[in-house]
Amino acid sequence: MPVSVLLLARQYEFFLFSNSHLVTKTFLIVAYAFLISKLVLPYFTSPLRPLPAPQTSHFFLGHSQEIEGLPPGQVFRKWIEQVPNQGVIHYKGYLHLGSAIHVTTPEAMMDVVSTHAYHYEKPGMARKLLSMILGNGLVNVEGDEHKKQRKNVTPAFSGRHIKDLVPIFWAKGHQLGDVISREARKDGSLEVTAPISRATLDIIGSACIGKDFNTLENSDNALAKQYSSLFDIKSIDMLLYYLTNEILPYWLAKWIPLRATVTISQAASRLREITSDLLTEKQQGMNDGIRHQNDIIAILTRTGNFTDDTLTDQLLTFLAAGHETTSSTLSWALYILATHPDIQIRLRNELQPLLHTDSVMTADILDSSSYLQAFLSELLRLYPAAPLTTRVTLRPTTIANIPIPTGVLVIIPIWALNRASSTWGPDADLFRPERWMEDSVKGGAPALAFNTFLHGPRSCIGQGFARYELKALLAALLARFEFELAQGQGEPVPDGMFTVKPRGGLRVKVREL
């Protein structure tokens, strides 16, 4: 294939310098230079060429053609298992524009996210997109600014504060139960991802700013609408958005009326307006009672380390990062419960005595069920809400002792690493909570094989929050309903660009106990 392309290039050269007008000629020269510099040269000169790569590369499409049609992560897993490698594999994207490496072992991943974490940053494209939606909150800052923000935000996510939030999670679990009961048809069937998403948005509102948006009862809420327009962007529209922004400069790309560009810019500006109004409202009501409020923004305000603008950035960040992630995980939980009646029964049996001992739910009660803990870990392992993340090298570095130059895109395939049979054994794909109760796991051996919240200084700050929230919601729902799949609901296809949910929703059938 490369030979035929070179021949084509020769013919093009000949055409260029023989018979065309000046303007056409200039245009053709620019296009030619682009073709050579972006497509042909990288093919022969990329420093990544010596690294092992899957054999099925296409000259123009690279390895991207293998990814299409497969659920996120699966192709990385195939390559990890089939391509002999020492910790990294070279992945070639469309037209070489997306050329990257992906890590293949927990140790290689740790070099990227922990040992040399600050040799990397999030890729420019992802940061541009995130800064439109989230501003410059914790998710989207780099280097010293990240270190400073992380230090200032961490106390608000301490175990003590998060445990205080459990009654909020529990009460919302009950309200979600009421909505499920009301929305279920006569045969007990209903689509659950939408009410779940509204419940987790309400929770993040109460926990972050002390305000229950009550979108569970009022789905017309402006905030809920903006988030669902963002999270419902189709993968193909997002891909077009990425490609356009990768090829063209930002000032030009933003004028191209792609569906994703329009949705993102409208939702982003509306979200900032709503969030800054929320903050103003909070500050007006805060002066008297602030010392007694235990929501995250109240705690951050008390530190005196944040201005109004930086608080708005953090609020935007927590609302987005802490809402769709837990909602997608709970949706997969209901799929697992509906398809594993034995697990569902065991979980309910174990929870029932705990739930009746006290009308007030506490973190200690939730912690006392080891099977719930194991169920949740297995759920998070097999259904990570973010199936992969990316970095770009800021300087020459090493991954698994392999030298990697500056400017290389590094993919961390969370989903694939979580399912590695080299760590989890031949039943790695099986949903088996018991594995978390076995001595080898309790001893912490495969800690690095569980990457759902990542590791290192950029690991998820909301991990404890998410775990208690999910435990409380699961306990509330299991105490009230029996779940099975609704008629016609097949195996869900994972889909989504930001977080991964069942494509087209999930229909379950509930029976009230």
Ligand code: HEM
């Ligand atoms: C099941 C639920 C969740 C999952 C699977 C999850 C996953 C992740 C992952 C993989 C990252 C690292 C992303 C990267 O650096 O590329 C991350 C970062 C982050 N998450 Fe979560 N998350 C969850 C829930 C939450 C919640 C509930 C909150 C807040 C209330 C939250 C707030 C954040 C923040 C602020 C960061 C950025 C941390 C930093 O860069 O220092 N997340 N999350």
